[in-house]
Amino acid sequence: xxxxxxERAWITGAGTISAAGIGLPALRAALGDGRTCIREVRHLPLxxxxxxxxxxxxxxxxxxxxxxxRAARTDILALAALVEALAxxxxxxxxxxxxxxxxxxxxxxxxxxxxxxxxAAWHAGxxxxxxxxxxxxxxxxxxxxxxxxxxxxxxxxxAPSTACSTGAVALAIALDWIRLGRADVVIAGGxxxxxxxTWTGFHALRSLSPEPCRPFDRNRRGLSLGEGAAxxxxxxxxxxxxxxxxxxxxxxGAGISCDAHHPTAPRPDGLGAAAAMAGxxxxxxxxxxxxxxxxxxxxxxxxxxxxxxxxxxAVFGDRQPPVSSTKGTVGHLLGAAGALEAVIALDAMLSGNxxxxxxxxxxxxxxAVRHVTPGGEQVACQAVMSNSFGFGGNNCSVVLKVA
Amino acid sequence: xxxxxxxxxxxVSAWGCDEASVLAALEGGTDACRRLPADDPRRLGRxxxxxxxxxxxxxxxxxxxxxxxxxDPGRLRRMDFVSRMLVTACGAxxxxxxxxxxxxxPRNRxxxxxxxxxxxxxxxxxxxxxxxxxxxxxxxxxxxPNLVLNAAAGQAAIExxxxxxxxxxxxxxxxxxxxxxxxxxxxxxxRCDAVVAGGVDELSLPLIDLLAMQGLLAPDVAxxxxxxxxxxxxxxxxxxxxxxxxxxxxxxxxxxxxxRAGIASATTHGxxxxxxxxxxxxxxxxxxxxxxDSPESIALVIAGPRALATRCRAExxxxxxxxxxxxxxxxxxxxxxxxxxxxGACGALDTALACLVAxxxxxxxxxxxxxxxxxGEHILVTGCGRAGSVAPVLIEVPGPA
Numbered sequence: 054x055x056x057x058x059x060e061r062a063w064i065t066g067a068g069t070i071s072a073a074g075i076g077l078p079a080l081r082a083a084l085g086d087g088r089t090c091i092r093e094v095r096h097l098p099l100x101x102x103x104x105x106x107x108x109x110x111x112x113x114x115x116x117x118x119x120x121x122x123r124a125a126r127t128d129i130l131a132l133a134a135l136v137e138a139l140a141x142x143x144x145x146x147x148x149x150x151x152x153x154x155x156x157x158x159x160x161x162x163x164x165x166x167x168x169x170x171x172x173a174a175w176h177a178g179x180x181x182x183x184x185x186x187x188x189x190x191x192x193x194x195x196x197x198x199x200x201x202x203x204x205x206x207x208x209x210x211x212a213p214s215t216a217c218s219t220g221a222v223a224l225a226i227a228l229d230w231i232r233l234g235r236a237d238v239v240i241a242g243g244x245x246x247x248x249x250x251t252w253t254g255f256h257a258l259r260s261l262s263p264e265p266c267r268p269f270d271r272n273r274r275g276l277s278l279g280e281g282a283a284x285x286x287x288x289x290x291x292x293x294x295x296x297x298x299x300x301x302x303x304x305x306g307a308g309i310s311c312d313a314h315h316p317t318a319p320r321p322d323g324l325g326a327a328a329a330m331a332g333x334x335x336x337x338x339x340x341x342x343x344x345x346x347x348x349x350x351x352x353x354x355x356x357x358x359x360x361x362x363x364x365x366x367a368v369f370g371d372r373q374p375p376v377s378s379t380k381g382t383v384g385h386l387l388g389a390a391g392a393l394e395a396v397i398a399l400d401a402m403l404s405g406n407x408x409x410x411x412x413x414x415x416x417x418x419x420x421a422v423r424h425v426t427p428g429g430e431q432v433a434c435q436a437v438m439s440n441s442f443g444f445g446g447n448n449c450s451v452v453l454k455v456a
Numbered sequence: 457x458x459x460x461x462x463x464x465x466x467x468v469s470a471w472g473c474d475e476a477s478v479l480a481a482l483e484g485g486t487d488a489c490r491r492l493p494a495d496d497p498r499r500l501g502r503x504x505x506x507x508x509x510x511x512x513x514x515x516x517x518x519x520x521x522x523x524x525x526x527x528d529p530g531r532l533r534r535m536d537f538v539s540r541m542l543v544t545a546c547g548a549x550x551x552x553x554x555x556x557x558x559x560x561x562p563r564n565r566x567x568x569x570x571x572x573x574x575x576x577x578x579x580x581x582x583x584x585x586x587x588x589x590x591x592x593x594x595x596x597x598x599x600x601p602n603l604v605l606n607a608a609a610g611q612a613a614i615e616x617x618x619x620x621x622x623x624x625x626x627x628x629x630x631x632x633x634x635x636x637x638x639x640x641x642x643x644x645x646x647r648c649d650a651v652v653a654g655g656v657d658e659l660s661l662p663l664i665d666l667l668a669m670q671g672l673l674a675p676d677v678a679x680x681x682x683x684x685x686x687x688x689x690x691x692x693x694x695x696x697x698x699x700x701x702x703x704x705x706x707x708x709x710x711x712x713x714x715x716r717a718g719i720a721s722a723t724t725h726g727x728x729x730x731x732x733x734x735x736x737x738x739x740x741x742x743x744x745x746x747x748x749d750s751p752e753s754i755a756l757v758i759a760g761p762r763a764l765a766t767r768c769r770a771e772x773x774x775x776x777x778x779x780x781x782x783x784x785x786x787x788x789x790x791x792x793x794x795x796x797x798x799x800g801a802c803g804a805l806d807t808a809l810a811c812l813v814a815x816x817x818x819x820x821x822x823x824x825x826x827x828x829x830x831x832g833e834h835i836l837v838t839g840c841g842r843a844g845s846v847a848p849v850l851i852e853v854p855g856p857a
Contacts, residue, residue: 102592123731156726161604163626172584175662188666190731192573193605194626198731198843207726210845211638214605214624222623226638229645235723250583253592254600309647310564311622313613316601325619328564444601445610447622 062231063293063300063456066142066286067396068134071383072108072279076137081400083382084408091265091277091384097247107247108279108384120203123190125164130282131196131244132203142286146204154206155236156197157226159219159243161388164191166248196244208236216443219243221391224451225307227287237292242392244282252278266353267412268378269420276352279384283393300456302399308332312446319357319442323364329448330368337452344374345434346407348398350442351378352385362420373423375430381411391441391449398437399453405433458718458852460640461708462811464553464701466545469805470516470694470796479812482792483820489516489692489797515659516694516797536602538576539611541697542656546612549652553701554713567620567648570609571635573800576602577660608656620648628841631655632803633849637722639702649707654699655801667693691763694797698805717814718852720834721747729844740770740846744838745777747848752781755833756819758806761793767840788823803839810835810851831855
């Protein structure tokens with residue numbers, strides 16, 4: 054007996070905020086120009102570390118006061134992306150069925166910046182109740198809660214936190230909810246603000262590049278941190294059709310795996326990453342040859358880029374699709390990276406303009422992938438992939454295809 | 457009959473770390489919350505006596521578990537307390553399910569879904585202490601990897617070579633229940649064939665101070681705290697971990713695994729609420745009731761502590777509603793968190809307790825019901841968190857093997 058067809062998940066809207074600016078057009082322009090937004094830090098309190106670099110969001114949009122009351126910076130970034138995502142989907146929250154609207158928004162550190170500020174005061178014996186009250190918005194679940202509150206969403210809710218694969222895992226959760234019929238609409242993605250803990254932690258691990266990161270380059274020296282958020286509106290095909298929405302793409306598949314190898318380092322052979330990619334392709338029912346572009350995790354650390362290249366070789370063999378990493382432009386957005394890079398891959402598929410890897414000058418032979426030509430390429434794609442790998446060996450790949 | 461079943465359980469709690477201990481504590485209504493020995497200030501996450509004038513705090517401390525029994529000694533030395541608790545509970549659950557070593561599904565088909573409200577607090581505090589005192593260049597590379605919320609789940613994956621999906625989730629006070637909901641989703645979509653689902657959280661001095669500032673702590677805890685705020689609450693904080701091995705029923709039956717209980721429902725929902733609030737009690741009660749197809753089948757409600765007024769009122773409304781639907785008396789109510797201490801992911805521990813009760817087929821004596829539970833009856837764990845996050849779990853009494 055034939056299996057009933059699974060409900061399809063259409064992407065009908067997307068919103069981003071990053072160091073490139075508020076909204077997808079600003080991000081698209083920075084990527085198109087091959088411009089890096091990684092600069093000396095201005096907002097992050099790292100005044101005692103000369104030359105500290107990061108891709109900071111320099112301006113936040115005006116948002117409704119009741120949305121941002123006692124909100125952490127990570128929450129505000131998520132809400133900024135929500136505004137654009139809803140507008141892009143032409144979706145009025147007031148017409149949504151609250152019980153059928155889900156939220157899957159993750160973060161790796163949530164309101165850690167605000168927790169650090171409270172902790173500094175507590176450390177000095179100065180903390181007060183007002184500051185403490187604000188801390189209820191400091192957990193990694195807060196962006197999901199804020200987005201749900203802003204939307205009035207009463208459907209399924211999840212706040213994954215799987216380090217740098219968080220945003221992609223949130224998309225996988227949304228895909229599963231749509232397929233299982235638990236929601237008609239899901240707002241999914243990730244948000245992360247820079248904080249002392251992550252910057253100093255990667256600095257202590259000697260993982261930060263002293264210059265804007267150069268993924269896959271022979272002279273790469275580490276990653277560059279960034280901040281921002283990306284949210285996607287994911288709808289069941291039936292719901293989108295019923296309201297006459299235009300699909301941007303189909304979220305066709307997701308693959309999740311764990312290296313089970315080391316708390317921070319990837320498996321050198323890339324087997325865990327390859328399992329995620331192969332899983333996403335199988336989930337989407339697509340052959341590797343159909344993938345027209347891959348937005349790589351491509352952090353710029355020697356180990357990650359080499360392991361990812363090995364994984365790409367294992368999955369795609371000698372028929373490698375064009376690959377680029379966009380972290381040289383907007384940095385590594387940690388919990389938001391997976392969602393932001395899925396949006397970039399989506400935009401590349403829609404426009405046919407594949408962004409190149411900013412900072413890549415001399416490709417490392419160890420990373421023998423088919424790099425997008427510097428300056429970008431014009432290629433018509435029917436399907437694209439976005440990879441995200443994180444601490445704890447968490448790997449997640451998502452596949453998008455033309456709807 | 458539920459499609460997803462529980463085949464293994466593991467515990468690390470103030471009530472003990474084995475089934476017999478926690479079941480006896482539930483049966484006896486044991487209050488295991490106690491004052492921390494004053495000679496053990498490191499358990500609070502800081503050692504500066506000037507900043508910790510009084511370490512005599514009453515809470516559900518986990519003090520007597522032996523992590524080395526389950527964890528490789530070499531790795532144990534480098535493992536933080538949160539990871540030690542989780543890995544111990546995970547190892548116990550896998551062994552209970554008969555999934556130790558290479559038994560059962562391939563390891564790339566076994567996943568993890570772990571909830572935590574706050575993750576590793578003590579090392580976060582220690583890390584920030586150093587950065588605040590010595591500057592941004594003084595971060596400790598051996599601590600930092602432990603500070604992300606998914607660190608403990610990653611350690612468990614490494615320890616037991618679990619290379620299926622590894623999720624860490626957080627959903628306020630319902631983080632443990634949210635992990636169970638995520639695990640059920642992973643099984644329903646076929647992303648894996650077995651999932652270790654659970655939760656872990658630890659106590660720290662900054663957290664206790666924070667709760668005291670909110671006026672949430674029970675009077676004797678608040679009085680011993682340096683903030684000394686007047687408190688009318690009854691919340692006694694705790695720590696611990698619990699893991700449950702979930703499988704699809706046919707898979708469990710095929711490998712002749714012991715079915716401890718079924719999971720009839722595990723979902724997450726929202727109710728309108730501000731981020732620091734729980735939302736309307738009547739809306740929460742409606743969600744509690746709606747997770748069961750036949751609410752009259754609920755024999756026992758495992759609820760949170762009475763300290764949180766909204767949650768408490770929602771549970772009372774639910775009980776009133778259920779009492780009118782059952783032919784005999786309404787469901788019984790227990791509040792185990794008042795005995796082992798409340799923590800963000802303790803819904804996993806409450807759910808594991810529900811599975812123990814379902815498996816033995818008899819309610820705790822204090823519930824006043826002596827006849828056995830019958831297959832198809834349910835135990836409801838009311839997951840309820842701030843910002844209107846609600847994640848009820850409905851456990852089904854198993855049928856004959």
